[in-house]
Amino acid sequence: MSVLAVPGTAAPPPAPPSSDExxxxxxxxxxxxxxxxxxxxxxxxxxxxLGSQSLxxxxxxxxxxxTWHWQTYTDALSQYWTQFLRAFWYAALATVFALLISYPLAxxxxxxxxxxxxxxxxxxxxxxxxxxxxxxxxxxxxLADNGVVAEVMRGLGLLSWTDDRLLSTGPAVVAGxxxxxxxxxxxxxxxxxxxxxxxxxxxxxxxxASPFTAFRKVTVPLSMPGVVAGTLLTFIPAAGDYIxxxxxxxxxxxxxxxxxxxxxxxxxxxxxxxxxSFVLMISIVSLVxxxxxxxxxxELV
Amino acid sequence: MAGKRNGxxxxxxxxxxxxxxxxxxxxxxxxxLNLTVPRGSFFALLGPSGCGKTTTLRMVAGLERPTSGxxxxxxxxxxxxRPHQRPVNTVFQSYALxxxxxxxENIAFGLRRRGVPRQEVRAxxxxxxxxxxxxxxxRRRPAQLSGGQQQRVALARAIVNRPQVLLLDEPxxxxxxxxxxxxQLELKRIQTEVGxxxxxxxxxxEEAMTMADTIAVMNDGRIEQVGTPGELYDSPASxxxxxxxxxxxxxxxxxxxxxxxxxxxxxxxxxVAMPAARSRASAGDAYVGVRPEKIRLMLADADATxxxxxxxxxxxxxxxxxxxxxxxxxxxxxxxxLTVFAQNIGVDDRARTxxxxxxxxxxxxxxxxxxxxxxxxxxxxxxxxxxxxxxxx
Numbered sequence: 251m252s253v254l255a256v257p258g259t260a261a262p263p264p265a266p267p268s269s270d271e272x273x274x275x276x277x278x279x280x281x282x283x284x285x286x287x288x289x290x291x292x293x294x295x296x297x298x299x300l301g302s303q304s305l306x307x308x309x310x311x312x313x314x315x316x317t318w319h320w321q322t323y324t325d326a327l328s329q330y331w332t333q334f335l336r337a338f339w340y341a342a343l344a345t346v347f348a349l350l351i352s353y354p355l356a357x358x359x360x361x362x363x364x365x366x367x368x369x370x371x372x373x374x375x376x377x378x379x380x381x382x383x384x385x386x387x388x389x390x391x392x393l394a395d396n397g398v399v400a401e402v403m404r405g406l407g408l409l410s411w412t413d414d415r416l417l418s419t420g421p422a423v424v425a426g427x428x429x430x431x432x433x434x435x436x437x438x439x440x441x442x443x444x445x446x447x448x449x450x451x452x453x454x455x456x457x458x459a460s461p462f463t464a465f466r467k468v469t470v471p472l473s474m475p476g477v478v479a480g481t482l483l484t485f486i487p488a489a490g491d492y493i494x495x496x497x498x499x500x501x502x503x504x505x506x507x508x509x510x511x512x513x514x515x516x517x518x519x520x521x522x523x524x525x526x527s528f529v530l531m532i533s534i535v536s537l538v539x540x541x542x543x544x545x546x547x548x549e550l551v
Numbered sequence: 552m553a554g555k556r557n558g559x560x561x562x563x564x565x566x567x568x569x570x571x572x573x574x575x576x577x578x579x580x581x582x583x584l585n586l587t588v589p590r591g592s593f594f595a596l597l598g599p600s601g602c603g604k605t606t607t608l609r610m611v612a613g614l615e616r617p618t619s620g621x622x623x624x625x626x627x628x629x630x631x632x633r634p635h636q637r638p639v640n641t642v643f644q645s646y647a648l649x650x651x652x653x654x655x656e657n658i659a660f661g662l663r664r665r666g667v668p669r670q671e672v673r674a675x676x677x678x679x680x681x682x683x684x685x686x687x688x689x690r691r692r693p694a695q696l697s698g699g700q701q702q703r704v705a706l707a708r709a710i711v712n713r714p715q716v717l718l719l720d721e722p723x724x725x726x727x728x729x730x731x732x733x734x735q736l737e738l739k740r741i742q743t744e745v746g747x748x749x750x751x752x753x754x755x756x757e758e759a760m761t762m763a764d765t766i767a768v769m770n771d772g773r774i775e776q777v778g779t780p781g782e783l784y785d786s787p788a789s790x791x792x793x794x795x796x797x798x799x800x801x802x803x804x805x806x807x808x809x810x811x812x813x814x815x816x817x818x819x820x821x822x823v824a825m826p827a828a829r830s831r832a833s834a835g836d837a838y839v840g841v842r843p844e845k846i847r848l849m850l851a852d853a854d855a856t857x858x859x860x861x862x863x864x865x866x867x868x869x870x871x872x873x874x875x876x877x878x879x880x881x882x883x884x885x886x887x888x889l890t891v892f893a894q895n896i897g898v899d900d901r902a903r904t905x906x907x908x909x910x911x912x913x914x915x916x917x918x919x920x921x922x923x924x925x926x927x928x929x930x931x932x933x934x935x936x937x938x939x940x941x942x943x944x
Contacts, residue, residue: 447645447647447650449643449645449647450647450648450649450650452614452634452643452647453641453643453647453648453649454649454660455613455614455633455634455635456612456613456614456634456635456639456640456641456709457635457640457660457661457664457708457709457712458635458661458664458665458712459635459660459664460633460635463635463664464635467660468649468651471651472650472651474651
């Protein structure tokens with residue numbers, strides 16, 4: 251906002267010859283103000299508080315003092331690195347499964363669904379009409395020990411490695427994550443495919459590309475922006491998610507989100523919780539930066 | 552397909568369409584079409600929007616399957632072959648360049664699909680860039696090029712494969728007039744240089760006439776007439792061709808006498824003579840046609856001997872000066888308005904509105920058409936916009 255403080259504009263606008271120009275230069279800042287204020291109050295300030303908290307020592311009863319105690323970070327990491335890795339591993343698996351399910355789905359909706367297209371799209375979005383929590387609790391029933399899914403898998407001997415259980419296992423958590431974030435993968439891919447110029451695919455066929463080659467060399471590259479957006483929208487929240495782990499997993503497969511929740515709310519070890527939050531955020535941001543660089547989306551049209 | 556590659560001039564084969572019909576639901580887009588395109592020729596399919604020309608092209612490319620009939624390239628029946636299995640390439644109206652690949656890779660696409668060795672791909676892409684005068688643009692993306700440059704990339708991407716037939720679907724439709732003229736000459740030059748069979752679809756009669764060796768005029772899914780530009784222009788076979796290719800004055804009359812080489816027609820009491828070979832009607836009613844620029848216009852009190860020319864009289868109703876020529880509208884005694892284009896040769900010798908004039912033209916410039924056709928077929932049909940032709944309806 252300091253730009254507004256140039257001499258002559260601080261006062262209520264009398265009308266010097268250039269007042270119109272001044273007003274115009276002020277408009278973007280006025281429009282940005284609510285967003286910036288929101289960001290400042292609910293993001294920048296909490297980040298600073300969190301950062302400072304992670305470097306404090308003390309207890310809830312005695313209060314905390316900022317001591318720049320960096321050791322909290324190393325301690326927290328050495329204690330919880332498995333939960334970190336598990337969270338990223340689950341998120342990665344869920345992202346891959348969501349992609350494998352979403353691409354054919356989005357392709358079908360975009361190119362083959364004809365007049366049923368809108369029905370399909372509504373079906374993709376329909377789960378949002380029910381709360382995230384309720385849907386995840388429903389999966390508890392679906393994957394329950396005496397449920398059909400578990401029975402069948404047990405019968406096929408697929409559960410011999412998890413004490414014949416499906417619920418409370420890693421696969422159950424990944425299934426929940428995949429299900430919950432599926433629309434976030436499907437919709438961007440659909441959007442990318444839908445706005446693609448189909449004549450380009452015809453051109454590929456005309457230039458001796460078989461249907462599969464045309465798909466690989468033309469359709470897939472042109473849908474990459476959607477794939478990148480979808481994987482980010484799935485991976486980022488899935489890495490921090492702990493509802494699926496809480497409801498579908500067990501204490502044997504805790505993820506980092508769950509640990510942070512426990513440290514903050516049950517244990518009350520604020521510095522450790524804050525340090526873990528920071529590390530989680532920074533690792534997600536770094537992974538995303540590396541991924542976007544590698545995917546090279548800026549080269550795509 | 553690599554075995555068919557052949558860089559010699561005149562490479563390729565005749566393309567034959569036999570009894571080809573294409574229906575979309577109840578709509579007949581192409582109606583029992585028969586067409587032979589000799590190899591090495593520059594062939595134009597000319598017709599108004601929705602006449603089935605693009606559908607015909609897409610059937611040759613394999614992007615549509617004919618409802619019935621066969622398509623042959625040389626001795627091979629390619630009717631049911633998938634597009635990627637045909638030795639045919641297309642320059643699309645929208646160019647359809649691959650936006651995610653640079654110019655070099657766009658041109659190399661077909662070669663790579665056919666497994667041409669890398670070294671050779673590089674060499675051929677470089678050759679093509681030179682041919683279409685885009686040297687040094689290899690690493691650019693299609694979006695970074697102008698319309699004319701994109702058009703040339705689309706052309707290079709197709710020609711580099713040396714197809715037996717190159718299909719061009721309104722390739723100049725998206726360009727402005729000046730660039731279009733330039734690209735017309737360019738296309739013609741390239742065709743002569745590489746010697747491939749070009750089949751060019753267009754709704755622009757001028758474009759078809761300047762570029763093509765042979766033109767097939769299409770209307771309503773059927774071929775109206777096939778011939779060289781000169782033949783079509785001088786002896787149109789139908790009112791549609793007469794009106795669609797340039798302008799024509801068509802006057803209703805009837806055959807009075809056919810003796811030997813000449814036919815005499817009665818046109819509202821005036822005798823009009825023409826060579827029998829130029830008449831499509833041998834008895835009964837007929838349309839007598841003459842092109843506006845073939846008519847000499849003179850004032851009624853001038854020289855009265857007609858030297859065997861056909862003559863009608865009339866009154867000038869409108870004069871518009873268009874620089875190289877003057878365009879007159881002349882009302883005949885039976886109330887029809889005829890158009891006359893007169894070269895501006897003399898100085899201030901133009902007739903004025905209201906003048907009584909004689910219109911004369913040579914019998915060899917006269918043609919006669921079947922009177923059963925609508926007189927204004929093809930008169931005011933054109934393409935509203937280049938984009939309207941897709942998808943073919």
